[in-house]
Amino acid sequence: MPRNQQILLDNRPQGEAVAGNFRLVSTDTPALQDGEVLVRHHYLSLDPYMRGRMNDSKSYAACQPLGEVMIGGTVGEVAESRHPAYAVGDAVVGMGGWQEYSVVQGNTAGALRKVDTRHVPLSHYLGAVGMPGVTAWYGLVKIIAPRAGETVVVSAASGAVGSAFAALAKARGCRVVGIAGGPEKCRYAVEELGFDACLDYREHADPKALGQALKVACPAGIDGYFENVGGWIMDAVMARMNAFGRIALCGMIAGYDGKPLPMANPALILISRLKIEGFIVSEHLEVWPEALAELGRLVATGQLHPRETIAQGLAAAPEAFLGLLKGQNLGKQLVRLV
Amino acid sequence: MPRNQQILLDNRPQGEAVAGNFRLVSTDTPALQDGEVLVRHHYLSLDPYMRGRMNDSKSYAACQPLGEVMIGGTVGEVAESRHPAYAVGDAVVGMGGWQEYSVVQGNTAGALRKVDTRHVPLSHYLGAVGMPGVTAWYGLVKIIAPRAGETVVVSAASGAVGSAFAALAKARGCRVVGIAGGPEKCRYAVEELGFDACLDYREHADPKALGQALKVACPAGIDGYFENVGGWIMDAVMARMNAFGRIALCGMIAGYDGKPLPMANPALILISRLKIEGFIVSEHLEVWPEALAELGRLVATGQLHPRETIAQGLAAAPEAFLGLLKGQNLGKQLVRLV
Numbered sequence: 001m002p003r004n005q006q007i008l009l010d011n012r013p014q015g016e017a018v019a020g021n022f023r024l025v026s027t028d029t030p031a032l033q034d035g036e037v038l039v040r041h042h043y044l045s046l047d048p049y050m051r052g053r054m055n056d057s058k059s060y061a062a063c064q065p066l067g068e069v070m071i072g073g074t075v076g077e078v079a080e081s082r083h084p085a086y087a088v089g090d091a092v093v094g095m096g097g098w099q100e101y102s103v104v105q106g107n108t109a110g111a112l113r114k115v116d117t118r119h120v121p122l123s124h125y126l127g128a129v130g131m132p133g134v135t136a137w138y139g140l141v142k143i144i145a146p147r148a149g150e151t152v153v154v155s156a157a158s159g160a161v162g163s164a165f166a167a168l169a170k171a172r173g174c175r176v177v178g179i180a181g182g183p184e185k186c187r188y189a190v191e192e193l194g195f196d197a198c199l200d201y202r203e204h205a206d207p208k209a210l211g212q213a214l215k216v217a218c219p220a221g222i223d224g225y226f227e228n229v230g231g232w233i234m235d236a237v238m239a240r241m242n243a244f245g246r247i248a249l250c251g252m253i254a255g256y257d258g259k260p261l262p263m264a265n266p267a268l269i270l271i272s273r274l275k276i277e278g279f280i281v282s283e284h285l286e287v288w289p290e291a292l293a294e295l296g297r298l299v300a301t302g303q304l305h306p307r308e309t310i311a312q313g314l315a316a317a318p319e320a321f322l323g324l325l326k327g328q329n330l331g332k333q334l335v336r337l338v
Numbered sequence: 339m340p341r342n343q344q345i346l347l348d349n350r351p352q353g354e355a356v357a358g359n360f361r362l363v364s365t366d367t368p369a370l371q372d373g374e375v376l377v378r379h380h381y382l383s384l385d386p387y388m389r390g391r392m393n394d395s396k397s398y399a400a401c402q403p404l405g406e407v408m409i410g411g412t413v414g415e416v417a418e419s420r421h422p423a424y425a426v427g428d429a430v431v432g433m434g435g436w437q438e439y440s441v442v443q444g445n446t447a448g449a450l451r452k453v454d455t456r457h458v459p460l461s462h463y464l465g466a467v468g469m470p471g472v473t474a475w476y477g478l479v480k481i482i483a484p485r486a487g488e489t490v491v492v493s494a495a496s497g498a499v500g501s502a503f504a505a506l507a508k509a510r511g512c513r514v515v516g517i518a519g520g521p522e523k524c525r526y527a528v529e530e531l532g533f534d535a536c537l538d539y540r541e542h543a544d545p546k547a548l549g550q551a552l553k554v555a556c557p558a559g560i561d562g563y564f565e566n567v568g569g570w571i572m573d574a575v576m577a578r579m580n581a582f583g584r585i586a587l588c589g590m591i592a593g594y595d596g597k598p599l600p601m602a603n604p605a606l607i608l609i610s611r612l613k614i615e616g617f618i619v620s621e622h623l624e625v626w627p628e629a630l631a632e633l634g635r636l637v638a639t640g641q642l643h644p645r646e647t648i649a650q651g652l653a654a655a656p657e658a659f660l661g662l663l664k665g666q667n668l669g670k671q672l673v674r675l676v
Contacts, residue, residue: 230605252604265599266599266601267590267599269615270589274615274616275616276607276614276615278609
């Protein structure tokens with residue numbers, strides 16, 4: 001019976017999240033019942049949405065209960081099985097949470113999915129060929145729905161969502177412009193991810209300056225925008241949108257800490273006849289097979305080769321998560337648990 | 339050759355629009371060329387969108403040139419015709435502007451439309467069975483797209499758009515709640531326009547108070563919102579929207595005078611997975627026949643019997659227009675020119 005380290009949400013953030021909000025504990029993994037599967041996690045996914053779950057207030061998802069294992073996506077292998085569909089050694093993806101092992105009911109729909117690691121590395125099922133990739137796919141394909149030749153922009157461009165967005169948009173013949181923090185991320189976005197241009201919001205540090213940079217980078221205006229951040233960056237992009245532009249609103253990192261985050265000029269929605277749509281990818285399970293198939297092909301054929309920032313060991317998860325919220329990662333942020 | 343009084347835009351507003359922005363002049367109507375029609379206007383329509391046109395800044399429509407006749411919808415009768423499709427006495431609707439007569443090229447598509455006044459009074463072709471009615475129709479049918487039993491809300495409820503919206507939404511089995519300024523307008527909305535409830539934003543004079551009133555008036559939350567106003571009223575409604583709610587953004591009266599008009603909490607778009615879409619009804623000519631047919635039926639059968647506020651004589655137009663911007667009218671604001 002292996003020992004299982006876990007990280008619980010101990011208390012809720014007062015403003016900015018801190019390491020003291022989490023608590024590391026150690027327990028025994030329980031003996032399996034019939035129909036159960038014990039999964040040993042190889043990687044834990046860290047994602048911005050987790051910050052919203054830590055609040056008690058109404059968020060766009062259920063809040064994380066205190067004293068329980070933090071929610072989170074995991075990939076790993078079956079360590080023990082009392083379910084006929086799973087064998088020891090199977091590679092699986094699930095929502096195992098911030099812990100080294102999880103016990104899963106094999107019959108629960110969607111709880112565990114076997115994956116093929118011959119062409120796609122296991123960890124990518126938490127990123128480009130997982131939830132972040134499908135998030136990019138849904139926003140681009142279902143909300144922005146670009147025509148070839150249109151210009152699309154994404155914030156947090158070098159992250160897991162942004163990198164998938166770039167590959168998907170290039171495959172559709174779009175001009176793709178990113179926004180990211182710092183020259184290293186911007187260089188990576190252009191040189192490795194295929195962005196046509198990437199703007200450093202630290203260099204263009206207010207809506208007017210970023211607007212000028214967008215004007216140069218998007219000479220035909222902006223037809224679609226995938227918003228991961230919110231706040232003044234969104235204000236700057238909105239001012240450069242073409243008539244009938246579409247904005248897929250997926251994240252508002254800047255607002256998770258409870259600071260007020262107004263939209264400066266919503267009249268632009270009318271003036272430019274924009275469509276803005278908020279979404280959560282887990283509410284659109286019907287698109288996952290199609291999206292994952294395309295994302296898997298892009299990775300297998302080398303059109304999408306995202307980087308990962310990997311922290312080692314469960315105890316490193318809280319600091320890695322806080323760094324993610326501050327944009328310190330490059331590409332997908334993971335924790336390796338083996 | 340009748341004399342023709344005209345109102346020109348003389349200078350642009352510095353902040354709030356004033357009567358001195360306009361200038362009344364008198365000219366001769368020109369002799370007709372082949373293919374032209376002289377229309378004597380019976381009514382001039384006054385609409386909030388005209389305020390946007392008065393600004394020089396980028397607005398959601400072309401700006402009104404200085405020294406030219408103010409743009410505006412008109413109904414009237416053919417006074418003289420050198421076009422075979424129009425005969426003296428025909429009732430017509432067009433965009434004749436703020437003047438008593440206009441000369442129209444009979445062949446220009448959409449410039450002049452003959453209407454039937456047997457079941458629908460001529461003036462209603464500027465309101466319920468005209469641009470404001472189609473505006474309500476487009477926002478409700480094409481953007482909000484409500485199911486029977488859903489709750490929809492409209493601001494500026496007692497105006498030309500709001501009254502048509504109520505009849506169209508009731509015909510689709512919705513609960514319809516209005517927002518208007520003052521007890522008289524709210525009573526009129528409920529007693530004559532068929533609203534299930536109407537909230538006085540002067541009584542509930544901040545987002546929190548209006549939010550509480552909306553909670554009572556919309557016990558099942560709000561599924562669709564038709565926005566004519568913007569500003570804090572929109573903030574209050576957004577906070578009460580159900581998941582997957584739709585907002586048709588048609589007007590931002592509160593912002594026309596150049597005051598900044600932020601949206602307090604755009605994160606709600608994500609939290610409640612809202613769709614917000616701005617539109618201008620003149621860009622969707624394909625829906626006009628269907629919309630006008632339904633609106634004409636609703637008027638002819640008495641399901642929609644909107645009131646009008648009528649100013650007398652062209653010289654009264656500027657003050658009537660400024661009053662419209664302040665919400666002093668009840669129902670459709672017109673100027674009678676005969």
